[in-house]
Amino acid sequence: MARKARLSTHQRHVHLLHESLENRYLMTADLSNGDFSEGLTDWIVQATETAQVEVVNVGDPGVLLTPTDTGTAEIIQQVSVTPGTAYRLSFTLNSSSDSYAYAGVRGHAGKWSELSTGENTAGRYSLEFETSSDVSEVTIFAQAYRQQTAPVSIDDIQLTLANSPPVSPEPEPPQETPVEPPQESPIEPPLSPPAPIASDSLLTNGDFESALSGWSNISSAGGKAETILGDAGSALRLTPSADGTAALLQQVAVDPSTSYRLSFSLTSAGGSYGYAGVRDHAGKWSEISVGDNVSGRQTLDFVTDANVSEVTVFLQAYRQQTAP
Structure with a gap:
């Protein structure tokens, strides 16, 4: 009897970034x-x-x-x-x-x-x-x-x-005497923000270079979370089972009434769905998540409530998935 292949969902470089609410x-x-x-x-x-x-x-x-x-x-x-x-x-x-x-x-x-x-x-x-x-x-x-x-x-x-509208250039400092305006046109700001770097992230070990350090493994009933070494460095591999979900979570300190962006790279093999999300950002039972079974970069924006100072970031691949 042929063995059923388990699904594996890879997630690499998970970032939680602060995003200003100004200029919206x-x-x-x-x-x-x-x-x-x-x-x-x-x-x-x-x-x-x-x-x-x-x-x-x-x-x-x-x-x-x-x-x-x-x-x-x-x-x-x-x-x-x-x-x-x-x-x-x-x-x-x-x-x-x-x-x-x-x-x-x-x-x-x-x-x-x-x-x-x-x-x-x-x-x-x-x-x-x-x-x-x-x-x-x-x-x-x-x-x-x-x-x-x-x-x-x-x-x-x-x-x-x-x-987000274009970022306005910073004003020139006051001059002691009037000066002629510059002849050159001002440099336009970039149309898109620069890509985030790991040091910007509020998460601990979001690139999984330190294995699962900083994360709590809550996988159940045969679900498995582990790090693997790929061409681009370490990555998280979530392998669910017929009865078990593979999942990690991390508690993160945040500022109240603040906009954040959670982003991650998803590599899916065999049609598996992988998700990342946040809990408790807008109250005790609040939860939002994003994911897919198609490889690519995923992002999720959220705003913390006025009385929220900590959220839970989670990564998971649900049970009852089968590989093609």
Whole structure:
């Protein structure tokens, strides 16, 4: 009997970088009826079991999601996007109970990619993501998971472009006497930021040159995380099994109310999906991740809440994957 090949997902040079919130501007993208002023027009209801979705109007219309012990309340909308473009998804959460609600995006970086943010506390939430070069449509969703029963309201869902304008040159120092302006045109700033270097990263041993030092190995039931030596140096190899997930995590100190970018190189063999992400950036149960089964550079942008000073960065390859 032929032996089943185990999937291996390699991740190299994982960086967590600070990204300034200054010099950002927003432009509207193609999301319809995000304020629910037209009821559920353009939204698809995907409530399961006895979960309910309805639009209520208490001063301002919003979608009321009522999950049950066995049913999730969810709405989705397909949205056209531009490949290779950064977007920001934001929404208002109105919760007077302990129920958690989330909004997010699917399909922005591959078939199974998904990002979401949310909480059980009223407020304005946002997440940033970048579409892959071959992605022209994503799915925006809002949901309240099953195994909770109190209703929660979401309103004012917006999908906007999140681009950085050109960096303005630093002003000249004051002169004692007036001087003639320079004849040459000022040097234009680069169109794209320089590639990150390892010393910029807030992570410990993100290049895995020191094996798994700085990381906690939480692989389960036959899943395996190990470092290997390749042509470009050391890399992490995650090998899941039929019953076990291969995973690492690291606690990282961060600044509150600050934008960060998590990036990593993914090399996938045999169609395996590998993911990296962050937990607790926007509350106790918050989690966002990005990944794919196609080799390439992956990035994930997120913003820490005002009371967050530590997050968990994780790398994983899920169980129940089989090599071709």
